[in-house]
Amino acid sequence: MLEVKNLSKHFGDVKAVNDISFSVGKGEVFGLLGENGAGKTTTLRLLATMLKPTSGTALVGDYDLVREPERVRRNIGILFGGESGLYDRLTAAENIAYFGELNNMEKSELDRRVRELAEIFGMEEYINKRAGKFSKGMKQKVAFARSIVHNPQIMLFDEPTSGLDVSAVRDVHEFIQKCRDEGKTIVFSSHSMSEVEKLCDRVGIIHKGNLIAIGTIEELSSKFKGDSLENIFVKLVGEKNEH
Amino acid sequence: MNIKHVFTVFKKEVRDIARDRKTLLTNLIVPIIMMPVFITLMGGSIERMGKDISENITVALSENSYTDEIRNLVEGEIFKDYPNISVNGVVSDPIQSVRNDEVRFVIEVEPDFAEKLAMGQPYNITVIYDQSDTKSSGSYGIIASAINEYNQKVVHKRLESMNIDPGILEPVKIVQSNAAIEKAGSNMMIMMMIPMLVSMLIAVGGIPAATDLVAGEKERGTFEPLLTTQSSRMSILLGKYFTVTLFSIVSVIAQFTGLVVAILMKPSFFNMANPGGSISVSIPPAALILSILITITLGMVFASLQLAVSTYARSFKEAQTYLSFFIFIAMIPAYATMMMQPDDIKFVMFFIPLMNAIASLKMVLGNVINYTNLVVALGTSVLYVIISLVFTASLFNREEVLFRS
Numbered sequence: 128m129l130e131v132k133n134l135s136k137h138f139g140d141v142k143a144v145n146d147i148s149f150s151v152g153k154g155e156v157f158g159l160l161g162e163n164g165a166g167k168t169t170t171l172r173l174l175a176t177m178l179k180p181t182s183g184t185a186l187v188g189d190y191d192l193v194r195e196p197e198r199v200r201r202n203i204g205i206l207f208g209g210e211s212g213l214y215d216r217l218t219a220a221e222n223i224a225y226f227g228e229l230n231n232m233e234k235s236e237l238d239r240r241v242r243e244l245a246e247i248f249g250m251e252e253y254i255n256k257r258a259g260k261f262s263k264g265m266k267q268k269v270a271f272a273r274s275i276v277h278n279p280q281i282m283l284f285d286e287p288t289s290g291l292d293v294s295a296v297r298d299v300h301e302f303i304q305k306c307r308d309e310g311k312t313i314v315f316s317s318h319s320m321s322e323v324e325k326l327c328d329r330v331g332i333i334h335k336g337n338l339i340a341i342g343t344i345e346e347l348s349s350k351f352k353g354d355s356l357e358n359i360f361v362k363l364v365g366e367k368n369e370h
Numbered sequence: 371m372n373i374k375h376v377f378t379v380f381k382k383e384v385r386d387i388a389r390d391r392k393t394l395l396t397n398l399i400v401p402i403i404m405m406p407v408f409i410t411l412m413g414g415s416i417e418r419m420g421k422d423i424s425e426n427i428t429v430a431l432s433e434n435s436y437t438d439e440i441r442n443l444v445e446g447e448i449f450k451d452y453p454n455i456s457v458n459g460v461v462s463d464p465i466q467s468v469r470n471d472e473v474r475f476v477i478e479v480e481p482d483f484a485e486k487l488a489m490g491q492p493y494n495i496t497v498i499y500d501q502s503d504t505k506s507s508g509s510y511g512i513i514a515s516a517i518n519e520y521n522q523k524v525v526h527k528r529l530e531s532m533n534i535d536p537g538i539l540e541p542v543k544i545v546q547s548n549a550a551i552e553k554a555g556s557n558m559m560i561m562m563m564i565p566m567l568v569s570m571l572i573a574v575g576g577i578p579a580a581t582d583l584v585a586g587e588k589e590r591g592t593f594e595p596l597l598t599t600q601s602s603r604m605s606i607l608l609g610k611y612f613t614v615t616l617f618s619i620v621s622v623i624a625q626f627t628g629l630v631v632a633i634l635m636k637p638s639f640f641n642m643a644n645p646g647g648s649i650s651v652s653i654p655p656a657a658l659i660l661s662i663l664i665t666i667t668l669g670m671v672f673a674s675l676q677l678a679v680s681t682y683a684r685s686f687k688e689a690q691t692y693l694s695f696f697i698f699i700a701m702i703p704a705y706a707t708m709m710m711q712p713d714d715i716k717f718v719m720f721f722i723p724l725m726n727a728i729a730s731l732k733m734v735l736g737n738v739i740n741y742t743n744l745v746v747a748l749g750t751s752v753l754y755v756i757i758s759l760v761f762t763a764s765l766f767n768r769e770e771v772l773f774r775s
Contacts, residue, residue, distance in 0.1 A: 138770070172594075172773075175597075175598045176598075177594065177597050177598065177769075177773075178769050178773070179769065197600050197602065200598060200599060200600045201600050203598065204598075205594075205595065205598045207591060207594060207595065211591070212590065212591035212592040212593075212594070212595050213592065214382075214386055214592060215590075216385075216386050216389040216390060217382070217385070217386060217389075221382075221385075225378070225382050226595070226599055228374075228375075228378045229375055229378055229379075229596070229599035229600060229601040230599050230600050231600055257389075273595070274595075
């Protein structure tokens with residue numbers, strides 16, 4: 128479903144992403160684990176076609192990342208961490224519909240989908256109210272709905288729980304599990320070990336742009352003699368990152 | 371590029387901004403109200419000042435001159451035909467009285483003036499006034515002209531007593547013939563103000579929208595999700611570009627609505643160059659259309675440059691700071707050409723960005739229409755629209771600019 132092939136991105140002399148390869152199957156959650164600045168966001172931006180790779184490519188569904196970026200975007204949904212990134216002066220429905228329209232959805236199909244999403248996320252009461260007055264939790268639900276309005280088969284989550292409180296984090300986790308249950312292919316970046324352990328089927332540890340380890344948590348654990356993911360991570364990225 | 375996406379972005383941005391009370395207030399409501407309020411206050415105060423200068427002139431005599439003979443000369447002869455000048459008694463300290471605004475003028479006449487007059491000799495009338503005081507210096511001309519008229523009367527009497535025609539003193543008579551194009555004279559204020567206002571307003575009108583549409587979106591975190599939709603960057607940029615252009619033009623229209631209201635409320639303010647005349651602008655439709663198109667293309671150039679700056683800026687504040695310089699870009703040519711007359715406009719001006727729009731508006735409002743120049747101005751403006759848009763699009767597609775942090 129998603130196959131990353133020798134993907135690199137250089138900014139001048141800086142190798143933000145350096146020749147990484149991995150694949151993620153249908154209904155699988157792949158976690159990209161790394162420190163701040165390790166290359167997680169750049170990898171996801173490359174997969175979302177926001178950045179052009181310096182070399183390498185990826186097959187997203189049946190489409191090539193470099194040759195068919197617009198078709199790739201049809202197949203992906205993305206959720207960023209931190210601020211939910213909604214338009215405060217638009218209603219929840221307008222926020223969702225805007226992204227649906229830009230993803231080439233027809234009006235009637237879009238109206239039906241917005242109603243459906245409102246029901247799925249329990250937003251019926253405030254779907255026609257402006258987002259500016261919403262609580263963080265309400266905004267997050269709108270952002271979830273917006274990211275899947277066009278029913279993408281591949282979901283990219285860029286540190287989606289960063290800066291969120293406990294209940295909001297739980298909502299995000301439930302949303303990721305829901306996407307997996309629907310058979311979506313998921314790439315999830317995080318620097319939280321517990322989160323990765325809880326949600327991911329397989330993990331890739333990224334450090335200074337290089338994918339230094341890849342496998343299921345069990346595989347990594349047996350390779351590193353029963354160590355916890357945290358210890359494995361520390362061993363791999365070096366003692367200097369412990370603090 | 372997808373036209374449907376361009377329209378979707380445009381529709382969303384217009385809806386978003388139209389719901390922003392702050393932008394509506396600064397872009398629409400304030401411009402409509404500001405001009406009439408400003409002109410009413412300023413025009414009212416100028417009118418009051420003018421009325422005071424010409425109608426309420428107070429004159430006193432110095433103690434030395436406060437004699438029946440001199441009072442008869444001043445009140446009964448010199449200011450006899452001037453009901454707007456009132457002679458109010460005597461003052462002991464003329465300088466202080468004028469400085470303290472007790473009276474506007476103090477007149478001192480030589481005590482032996484009657485003898486000198488009878489002998490045909492000149493005598494002095496000293497007019498004490500305060501040149502630093504607007505009212506005193508403004509009314510001085512009226513006092514001087516009253517004394518000159520009296521002078522002429524005396525001269526005429528003397529010549530007549532000698533049986534000489536007073537016309538001998540005026541070998542040449544000036545006959546005035548105004549060659550100005552009809553109505554142009556009465557539009558001086560309009561001709562001066564409108565090109566300046568248009569260029570400055572169109573330069574700043576789109577700033578709030580441009581700042582919000584890229585730098586604002588980046589800061590609020592809505593920009594990255596937008597780039598992950600199927601819409602191309604060019605479609606997103608064009609949707610935003612038309613929104614900024616629209617708001618630049620709306621801002622100019624709002625200001626002009628205010629200007630028209632101000633003209634209707636206080637026509638005398640705009641007609642100071644030709645008191646009593648009417649304000650009328652008669653522009654042939656083709657010239658009007660050309661000048662509107664030139665103005666719109668100028669708005670489009672500014673819109674794309676503003677979006678370029680907003681794209682380049684790291685934050686909303688940084689964009690605001692950079693964009694505030696746009697007013698200076700427009701101010702320099704606007705003020706430099708403020709006093710320029712339509713006849714003085716050089717052909718080369720129609721090729722220079724911004725100057726071409728100012729020159730075209732001056733020409734059209736001055737009723738000195740040259741269609742070749744207008745077409746050149748429109749052609750160069752369209753070229754600048756293309757250049758500025760290509761520049762902004764290239765910036766909008768550059769990762770290092772778009773994701774600059």
